[in-house]
Each structure stands twice: as structure tokens, then as C-alpha cells.
Amino acid sequence: MARIEDSPWAVSVAQVASRPGQSKEIDETFPAPSGIGDEIVGVDEGADVSVTGSFDSIVDGLVLTARINAPVHAECTRCLKPIKRDWTVNVTSFFPYEDASTNSNGKSKDDEVDIIAGEDESEDTYPLLGGGAWADLEALLRDTLVEELPLQPLCKPDCKGLCSQCGVDLNEHPDHHHDVTDIRFAALEGLKAKLEGKE
Ligand SMILES: [Zn+2]
Ligand SMILES: [Zn+2]
Structure with a gap:
């Protein structure tokens, strides 16, 4: 020994x-x-x-x-x-x-x-x-x-993570978004306009 x-x-x-x-x-x-x-x-x-x-x-x-x-x-x-x-x-x-x-x-x-x-x-x-x-x-x-050992380590407390759709790092691209979101948003705007009787 x-x-x-x-x-x-x-x-x-x-x-x-x-x-x-x-x-x-x-x-x-x-x-x-x-x-x-x-x-x-x-x-x-x-x-x-x-x-x-x-x-x-x-x-x-x-x-x-x-x-x-x-x-x-x-x-x-x-x-x-x-x-x-x-x-x-x-x-x-x-x-x-x-x-x-x-x-x-x-x-x-x-x-x-x-x-x-x-x-x-x-x-x-x-x-x-x-x-x-x-x-x-x-x-x-x-x-x-x-x-x-950290169970859920973060690179920084407010890490924005990755885009759930394409995986882009949202910390590096804070303005990143997809056109899909814009289309939906536009549709909502249209609906809103309809509801408000502006059609
Ligand atoms: Zn991170
Ligand atoms: Zn994305």
C-alpha cells in the first residue's frame, strides 16, 4: 500500500x-x-x-x-x-x-x-x-x-440564449428576428383594424 x-x-x-x-x-x-x-x-x-x-x-x-x-x-x-x-x-x-x-x-x-x-x-x-x-x-x-457543481450554469445572469427557430445566438444579435413573426404581427394589426371598424 x-x-x-x-x-x-x-x-x-x-x-x-x-x-x-x-x-x-x-x-x-x-x-x-x-x-x-x-x-x-x-x-x-x-x-x-x-x-x-x-x-x-x-x-x-x-x-x-x-x-x-x-x-x-x-x-x-x-x-x-x-x-x-x-x-x-x-x-x-x-x-x-x-x-x-x-x-x-x-x-x-x-x-x-x-x-x-x-x-x-x-x-x-x-x-x-x-x-x-x-x-x-x-x-x-x-x-x-x-x-x-452548478446545475444550471449560465455564461452570464441575463444570457438571452439561442433563437428557438434557427439557433442564432441572441446575445450577439439582439435585433434578430424572423419574418414569420412580422407576418403574424401584420395579421394581428389587420384583425385589430377590422375589430375597430376601420375596414
Ligand atoms: Zn449563455
Ligand atoms: Zn432565428
Whole structure:
């Protein structure tokens, strides 16, 4: 098995772990984990994801409070133009200390992780690894970014979209219209004139 410190997402927290009231600043860039979104909306694997914040130690674990910034690629839902934009997400996650008796035993460590995850799914909780000396941010980055991906991205809030008849981009051609509309309009004008007895 690969060593935790070789993971590109490993952050050493040994200096703050197990001593309540300590704080460790984090300001690092990590490669985006795989599996965030898809071709349409997502973050490319390996893209620069920055994490800025701090690990703060409390009695039973570490709390990570951070701002995550990642480049999201998407497609405007109205005009289908590609969008490339930095996405910023604030996270608060908890890394509980493992029970001291399970530190040396890999199997029961995994069991404990499952139990913790099952106990409280509403809180973002991740395991500390390597006897509590490392926090691995891979799963946290993936979970957080997947959750925050825009469902209906727009290139701009007032995107006019495409012409429903011919697909022309109405942002670039604000005066675009079809003659069909004019004919109907003319017919309405004629009807109006009739109704008003001007025939
Ligand atoms: Zn658009
Ligand atoms: Zn058109």
C-alpha cells in the first residue's frame, strides 16, 4: 500500500494533532481528484485546486475551515457556450482523532471510519491517517466540489440564449428576428383594424 505522505493530497497535521487549541494555516494547491462532474460540467482531473484556511485542533479532532477554489468547466444552459470559471466553495470539515487502541491496527481503523460515516452523514467527517499525523484531502475535495457543481450554469445572469427557430445566438444579435413573426404581427394589426371598424 502506498504511504500516506506520498499522496498529493496529504497534509501533515502532526504538529497540531492531539493538542487542543492549536492552529495550522493551510495555503496550498492540490491536483483536482478524478470524478468531479463530467464532460459537460466538471473540474478536469489534475487542474489546480487551491485550499486556503486552517486546521484547528479541538479535544476530539481537527476542524478544517477552508476556502476551496477550483476551475470549473461548464456549458451555458441557454446559449451552450463553453464557460470556464473559478469556483469558490467554503468548507468546514471534521477530522476526528482515532481511538488510540486502533492506531496500530489498519483493519479496525477502517471499521471505525465506516462507523463514523454511518453515525452522522450530515456532517462532513474524514479520517486522519498515519496514526493521526496526516489529513488526506482527496475525498474532501471530490465530495465538496461534486456537491457544489452548478446545475444550471449560465455564461452570464441575463444570457438571452439561442433563437428557438434557427439557433442564432441572441446575445450577439439582439435585433434578430424572423419574418414569420412580422407576418403574424401584420395579421394581428389587420384583425385589430377590422375589430375597430376601420375596414
Ligand atoms: Zn449563455
Ligand atoms: Zn432565428
